[in-house]
Amino acid sequence: MTTPYDDNEHHSYAEGCSLSSFYSLALLDLDGVIYRGHDAVPYAIESLRHASQQMSLRYVTNNPSRSCDDVAQHITHLGLPVQPSHVMTSADAVALALQQRIPASAPVLVVGSSTLQQRIYEAGYEIVHSAADHPVAVVEGWFPQIGWSDLAQAAFALEQGALYFITNRDLTLPQEQGLAPGNGSLVQTVVTASGVEPLVSAGKPEPTLYRLCCRQYSSSLDRCRVLAVGDRLDTDILAANRGGYDSLCVLTGVTRFSDVLHASRDQRPTYVSADLRGLMTLRACLTPTYNHTDTSVEVSYGETCAHYEMTSQHITLYHGNEVRESQFTGEEMTCVCYLSWYLSDHHIAASYKGLRGVECV
Numbered sequence: 001m002t003t004p005y006d007d008n009e010h011h012s013y014a015e016g017c018s019l020s021s022f023y024s025l026a027l028l029d030l031d032g033v034i035y036r037g038h039d040a041v042p043y044a045i046e047s048l049r050h051a052s053q054q055m056s057l058r059y060v061t062n063n064p065s066r067s068c069d070d071v072a073q074h075i076t077h078l079g080l081p082v083q084p085s086h087v088m089t090s091a092d093a094v095a096l097a098l099q100q101r102i103p104a105s106a107p108v109l110v111v112g113s114s115t116l117q118q119r120i121y122e123a124g125y126e127i128v129h130s131a132a133d134h135p136v137a138v139v140e141g142w143f144p145q146i147g148w149s150d151l152a153q154a155a156f157a158l159e160q161g162a163l164y165f166i167t168n169r170d171l172t173l174p175q176e177q178g179l180a181p182g183n184g185s186l187v188q189t190v191v192t193a194s195g196v197e198p199l200v201s202a203g204k205p206e207p208t209l210y211r212l213c214c215r216q217y218s219s220s221l222d223r224c225r226v227l228a229v230g231d232r233l234d235t236d237i238l239a240a241n242r243g244g245y246d247s248l249c250v251l252t253g254v255t256r257f258s259d260v261l262h263a264s265r266d267q268r269p270t271y272v273s274a275d276l277r278g279l280m281t282l283r284a285c286l287t288p289t290y291n292h293t294d295t296s297v298e299v300s301y302g303e304t305c306a307h308y309e310m311t312s313q314h315i316t317l318y319h320g321n322e323v324r325e326s327q328f329t330g331e332e333m334t335c336v337c338y339l340s341w342y343l344s345d346h347h348i349a350a351s352y353k354g355l356r357g358v359e360c361v
Helices: 044-051 068-078 090-101 114-122 148-159 183-194 208-217 233-243 257-261 330-345
Strands: 025-028 056-061 087-089 107-111 126-128 137-140 163-166 172-175 178-181 226-230 246-250 271-273 289-292 296-301 304-309 315-319 322-324
Touching (some): 056 068, 090 114, 090 208, 114 126, 148 183, 163 183, 226 233, 233 246
Parallel strands (some): 056 087, 137 163, 226 246
Antiparallel strands (some): 289 296, 304 315
């Protein structure tokens, strides 16, 4: 994990490089990062066009309902050509988890899309659709047509002793109109009915998908040159930290700036940006420096300084000599986050009222 203030592993020799020029490979989440439903996230496509001139891009999603071909066509239609081989979904990860635990040809009840069913079949299993077929395992993954009877069959099979595999635990799924229930919400329904917890959650926050992508890209890839990019602290960023990868959290999906400020240690990103333009505007490998006195705490990060006053408990943000209060750059947001995390770890209360860009804190 590369983000704790007291154990920073950034590579200072590369300070000044943009993220896209320093990192060899970006592992990009999709929903809430590149698109919401059918529509592109603002600035996503043009940012990735620019970034792809300097770094390789791979697309990693917890959504198992669509094939790699469908995902690649979607992004290509939005204006960024993508090869299906550059896409990996949680269906791939859950198939691998089955192969590690369940004998080949065993009957498996798949609650999921035809794409997920096909992936489990290709992994060497018999696909069944009812608990009456005595499956040895249940695989559950979100798809738009999922219904009560699907969840009921899963619960019945688990009550009979089947092992429970799920593609992911995302509680919500970003759509054009807002946040819709994700697979994690459906899993909670099955757990409530059956009393059985999943044995394996294959997608993020486990680092399996990231590792598979890196292995596919190059067996000799330096992990320090890989950047995970996502909008969720509890999946994308946690998976990066568990896998030992640097990460960029973008605020175009589920996570708000205030959420990042108060992130637990295992969910803290290396960088923060409003959107994917941060791949070009943020500088890689800047190291925060800390000055903690009896009256204040100050963090310097690049050209930005975040100052905390003990008496007032207020934070003031400076870029050079200019006081910044809103419309923060990625460097400014990242600097404030490092200060906030330091204060939290030292049990120091803080007020963010002077920072208008910090909502609901």
